[in-house]
Amino acid sequence: MSVTETTSRTVPGMQGNRTQSGLVRVSIALGLLAFWAAYYAWCLFPGLGGVMNAGDTAKFQTLGHSQILVHGPGYPLVLFLGAVLRALDLPVEPWRAMTFAMAALPGAVANMMAFLIVARVTRSLLFGIAGSLLLGSAGLMAVQSTEAEVYPLALAFVLSTTFLLILFIETKREGYFVAACGVYALSFGNHLMMIMLVPLFLLVTAVHWRRLLRPRMVASVLGLVALGASQYLYLAYMTHHPGTAYSEYLPLPPTANELVQYISGSYFSGLYGSGLRSTYSSETLLATLRSAHPWISSALILTGLGLFLVGARRRDAGWFGAATVFGVALSFVPFVVWYGAYDIQAFHLPVLGPLLVGAVAAVGWWLARGAAGRGGAADRARGLARRGHGRGADRAGADLHRPARDAGGAGRTGPDRGSAGLHDLRAPDGDALSRTAGRGAAGPLPGAVARRGNRRRGRRGRRHRRANRWQAVAAMDRASPPRPRLPFLGTRPARRHAVARLRLFLRRPRRS
Numbered sequence: 001m002s003v004t005e006t007t008s009r010t011v012p013g014m015q016g017n018r019t020q021s022g023l024v025r026v027s028i029a030l031g032l033l034a035f036w037a038a039y040y041a042w043c044l045f046p047g048l049g050g051v052m053n054a055g056d057t058a059k060f061q062t063l064g065h066s067q068i069l070v071h072g073p074g075y076p077l078v079l080f081l082g083a084v085l086r087a088l089d090l091p092v093e094p095w096r097a098m099t100f101a102m103a104a105l106p107g108a109v110a111n112m113m114a115f116l117i118v119a120r121v122t123r124s125l126l127f128g129i130a131g132s133l134l135l136g137s138a139g140l141m142a143v144q145s146t147e148a149e150v151y152p153l154a155l156a157f158v159l160s161t162t163f164l165l166i167l168f169i170e171t172k173r174e175g176y177f178v179a180a181c182g183v184y185a186l187s188f189g190n191h192l193m194m195i196m197l198v199p200l201f202l203l204v205t206a207v208h209w210r211r212l213l214r215p216r217m218v219a220s221v222l223g224l225v226a227l228g229a230s231q232y233l234y235l236a237y238m239t240h241h242p243g244t245a246y247s248e249y250l251p252l253p254p255t256a257n258e259l260v261q262y263i264s265g266s267y268f269s270g271l272y273g274s275g276l277r278s279t280y281s282s283e284t285l286l287a288t289l290r291s292a293h294p295w296i297s298s299a300l301i302l303t304g305l306g307l308f309l310v311g312a313r314r315r316d317a318g319w320f321g322a323a324t325v326f327g328v329a330l331s332f333v334p335f336v337v338w339y340g341a342y343d344i345q346a347f348h349l350p351v352l353g354p355l356l357v358g359a360v361a362a363v364g365w366w367l368a369r370g371a372a373g374r375g376g377a378a379d380r381a382r383g384l385a386r387r388g389h390g391r392g393a394d395r396a397g398a399d400l401h402r403p404a405r406d407a408g409g410a411g412r413t414g415p416d417r418g419s420a421g422l423h424d425l426r427a428p429d430g431d432a433l434s435r436t437a438g439r440g441a442a443g444p445l446p447g448a449v450a451r452r453g454n455r456r457r458g459r460r461g462r463r464h465r466r467a468n469r470w471q472a473v474a475a476m477d478r479a480s481p482p483r484p485r486l487p488f489l490g491t492r493p494a495r496r497h498a499v500a501r502l503r504l505f506l507r508r509p510r511r512s
Contacts (some may be wrong), residue, residue: 048146064098077189107145121365185228274340304359329354
């Protein structure tokens with residue numbers, strides 16, 4: 001087990017900054033939750049029914065007033081939510097309370113989870129806010145979150161499960177995977193289309209099987225699966241409850257076989273696979289993606305997918321996070337195409353939502369990675385160059401303050417000798433008087449001796465600076481992405497090396 005898997009990755013000096021950043025992120029997430037809940041509550045459909053599917057919406061709204069059974073698969077979680085609202089007896093219209101509880105509030109939660117996902121992938125709060133705004137203002141999302149339907153709640157479950165899976169993949173903490181399984185198991189009480197995420201869970205388990213296939217982990221996941229399946233025991237209880245006033249497609253009280261057929265939705269079996277016999281379902285899905293934000297959503301999704309595929313060569317935590325979001329979106333595409341209810345675009349929300357979130361996350365990840373790569377390469381080059389020039393300057397300063405020596409008194413210092421040494425070092429090379437001053441029959445004076453030694457040290461400093469420049473060029477070449485080879489010009493690193501070598505040759509000191 002590696003060090004990063006067993007120890008905390010938090011630097012002790014950065015604990016306060018990380019805590020403050022986490023508080024800011026939580027504050028923004030709660031602010032977005034309150035904003036979207038208030039916005040959707042203000043824009044609720046005025047009265048019974050809705051724009052997308054008025055019949056199903058009216059039945060769900062009736063649950064806020066009376067105990068009934070809607071169409072299959074029964075939606076036991078929605079039935080329980082209606083029972084809670086009836087028990088609370090809130091001072092608002094029952095249809096309004098039911099619409100807010102099962103559509104507006106889950107839609108706000110889904111938008112909040114979009115912010116958390118994008119902010120986690122891109123490490124940018126601004127991109128996270130952009131992802132939340134883009135999802136919340138999409139046409140289908142706005143319609144579904146303002147009328148009583150089960151798909152905003154399904155999207156909230158989808159994005160919550162996705163966020164927990166991203167945290168597990170990045171941190172390798174089993175608790176996040178267990179939490180994802182718990183949210184996923186609870187989502188089956190809302191809609192059985194959530195079964196489409198099973199392959200993604202199996203893939204994550206296969207990749208991290210050493211961590212997840214432990215007896216304790218397996219027992220925890222199986223317990224959560226049993227807890228999620230137990231929601232349908234509540235549905236069975238409601239079918240035999242004397243207070244149930246109405247049931248659709250199910251006689252009361254039903255037999256065990258009738259209850260199983262009701263949950264499996266066998267009366268909709270004529271639509272199973274019918275989407276594969278025509279292109280209506282696929283065309284409707286593409287129309288939904290285009291109309292989410294006209295002229296924006298489709299181009300954004302294609303751009304995000306393209307940047308995600310291009311960036312696969314340098315995979316990091318952000319790339320795997322975007323891969324998880326796109327994987328969730330693509331998991332529901334077979335169901336949407338296979339199920340022939342092409343006239344009900346509400347089925348497309350679990351595809352549209354993750355695609356928009358993944359596109360924003362991929363674009364933000366690409367831009368952040370490019371900025372970090374350019375900044376890191378420049379910082380490394382500047383650091384190496386500064387280190388080389390700093391060493392040369394330190395040696396020059398040491399030569400200035402080093403005592404002058406002469407042939408007659410080595411090691412003796414004095415004001416004349418020190419001033420002569422400084423004067424000779426500062427004199428221009430073209431001044432013949434400064435170069436020849438002090439020479440006589442007794443030999444060179446201390447200034448000339450010091451100057452000669454300083455020239456040798458200067459040559460050594462120039463060699464060190466030249467080597468450091470080569471290291472800076474090599475660091476920039478390693479940091480820059482590989483470029484395609486141009487005809488007769490070689491690769492970009494080779495051209496940069498040639499230019500740097502030419503500059504060093506031109507800067508070479510000429511011998512006097």
